[in-house]
Amino acid sequence: MMSCGTACSCSLQMQFQQRSSSARQKKLPAAASPAASRICSSIPEHDEEEEDSALLALLRAHDTDAAFALFSSNPDLLPCSPTTASRLLAQLSFNSSFSRAALVLQRLRARNALSLLDANALSLAAAAAARSGNATLAHSLILYMLRQGLFPDRRAYTATVARLSPASPRKAVRLFDAVLRHLRDRGELEVPLSCLPDTAAFNAALNACADAGDCSRFRQLWLEMQEQGCAPDSVSYNIFIKMCARLGRKDLLPRVLHSMLSLAGVAPCATTFHSLVAAYVGFGDIATAETIVQAMREGRKDISSLLLLRDADVSTTTTQEATVDQSAALLDDILLLVKSTGNQDQEVHPNLLLPQAYPPNARVYTTLMKGYMNAARIHDVLATLRAMRREAQTTTFPASRPDHVTYTAVISALVAAGDVDRARAVLDGEMAADGVPANRVTYNVLLKGYCHNLQMAKARELFATMLETNNIEPDVVTYNTLMDGCVLTDDTQGALALFNEMRSRGIAPSTVSYTTLMKAFAAAGQPKTAHKVFHQMQSDPTRVKVDRAAWNMLIEAYCRVGQLETAKQVVFELVPAHGR
DNA sequence: TTAGGGTTAG
Structure with a gap:
């Protein structure tokens, strides 16, 4: 766990902080930096030091709120020592809402004083930014750290x-690659252990590859994580399943489950x-989805062989699907590699059993419903809902109780x-009755x-109920x-009024x-007004x-x-903009 | 710290 900077009891963390501050000193001698002298000239020296030590005292007393109150009450106040600046950011990132940490970052940046921050504070800030949904800021902070040699x-x-x-899955992959390169370039001895990737870190990167459809990088990372001693876990395999789905490799799905059970010795999880x-469901193969769900309901442990057998049946009765994309074929390799690195003594068992039963939960059922919905099988959607409610009532599978997403x-x-x-x-009926x-x-x-x-x-009546009776805020x-x-x-006019009300x-x-507002004016035969809306959008x-x-x-x-003619002019305007 | 169910236009 990262230190919040308040205790620093972990020797590794101490070592890390010392190392990073010496790196900073090499780069930016505080006294000589123009930024630092500008900061110092803007505030009388004794005041600055006094305020800094007042801030530090509050931080040392773990009174983060008071420290922030002091910081935010005086717009000129800037922590001038690396310890105070780092500690302030670290403590705010660790146990406060991120907007406070963001304010500190903003002020330090405006005064060119980001170099006061140590690696621990920057890491905590990046993690907090990511948690609060500010991916762009988190991304910049990590890149900044790499540039600073932290x-x-x-x-x-x-x-x-x-x-x-x-x-932005590609950006995510690139960032992870940059971090790996940075770690590699520095040599392993210097890198603090808490900075080396673990299985979770590789999983995040694998998932980004799956989102980006980047099979070849996925494969490299799959191998690399094992070289670094990070064994794939059930989450890695779940991402593998997602990658197969993205690449249209339905044929690999039974083999993934089989490999994880028999060769890698990884127990599946509910997910x-x-x-x-x-x-x-994504492949439109509802029959197989139903088979899995039914087997889960029956508490069967032979789902893997069920799928393998089913797959064998299907292959003999249907013609081969369209040729597999070359990059998608790389996934076959990974399964072969699982085989070669797995436990060789373990026999490949054709009737391999799951270590436990996996009763279906509301998410599994809701996914199956999506399949029915896509196939316009509304009766099956409703039948599934009835089955879920029945199951939950008889308490066999309380996890199958329909929730707000199911409804x-x-x-x-x-x-x-x-x-x-x-x-x-x-x-008004089932949902209300179930108290969902x-x-x-x-x-x-x-x-x-x-x-x-x-x-x-x-x-409009429902809209009013939503707002007034149930206090649910509308969104875009x-x-x-x-x-x-x-x-x-x-x-x-109604459309325009709603647009303004929203704003x-x-x-x-x-x-x-x-676009919808433009559609309103287009439909009313008012292209000029639609054009105005377009300009507003721009x-x-x-x-x-x-x-x-x-x-x-x-x-x-x-x-x-x-x-x-005007339409043509718009087209000419569009052509260079889109490079066609 | 990673996976995995539900919504809007053309």
Whole structure:
């Protein structure tokens, strides 16, 4: 665990801090740096020292709140010693809301004083930034540390890679690579143990590769982690399943489970089966997903051989699928490698059993429901809900009790099937009876149902219930949905009013909000107003991305009223912007 | 510290 800087009892941490401060000294002698002299000239010297020691005293007394109060009450106050600055940031990052730590960083940066911070404080800040959802800041902090020759703690870069991955998986992979390179370049003896990657760190990077669809890097990392003594665990294998799913390698799924059981000796976890069900659902193979869920309900331990046998049956009866992408073929290699590095004495058992039973939980069932929904099998969605409630009541599998996500999935399926009344009945009926509260997403789905059914009065009534009776704050999706409802009912002014209401609530419009508002004006035959909205989107301070749909909407607005020349001009404007 | 169910446009 990273030290918060308050105790420093761990000798390794001490060693680490000493090393990093000597590195800093080499780079930036505090007295000679122009930044430092500027800071010193802005405040009388004795005051600065006094304030610094007052701050340090509070921090040493573990009164982080008081220290922050002192810091924030005086905008000119800047900790001038590395100890105070690092300690302030470390303690705020460790046990306070991140916005406080961010303020300290902001002020230090504005005064060019980031070099006061030691590796421990920067690592804690990066981890806190990642935890609070600020992936960009966490990313910059880790890169800054690398540039300064400091070693980020593994928890810091693991959290950062994980937080970057969903939106920018390639960036996440690059960051992890940069960290590995940095560690390698410094030689192992110098690197503090807490900075070396562990299985969790590699898992975060593997997951980023899976998100990026980067099979070849995935394979390298899989090998590299083992070279570094980090054995893949069940999470690694779950990510492997996800990678197979992304690359269309349905054929590998039974082999992954088999390899983990027989050759690597890794016990699956509940999520392994969830991942498998999700993968099969993604392939549209509901029958196999059902087989797994049914086997889980029966408490069977032979799921691995069940899948292998099923796979063998299917291969003989169906023609081979389209040729496998070359990079995806690398995954075969990994399974072979598992074989060669695994326990050679252990016999490959065709009827390998799971170490325990894995009863299905609400997540597994909800994933199966998604499969039914995709196949428009609404009766099976409802049957699954009934089965879950029955199972939970008979207490065989309390984990299968439907929760708010399950109910939202059911309501979503009913809405997709065009049955809003039934969807509403689930909200007021089963959901209420089970004491499962609806959340914003549930309401958003139902609102979409009413809007698509052109029942705007009902939509507005539900919107009011959501806000007033249940105190659920709307979000940008809520407003986009309602605005779209207005467009569908030719209510241009209504759409505009909602757009403004959203902004007055402090909710930032998204690209979809702008496009929907443009759609309203386009439908009303007002291309110029649509164009104004487009300009607003381009100059939005929250920097929404003007995407293809927005350009298309603008072109359509002019085409609708027969202004083809203006539409052409827009196209010419678009062409250089998109390089076509 | 990593995986894994539910929502918005064109």
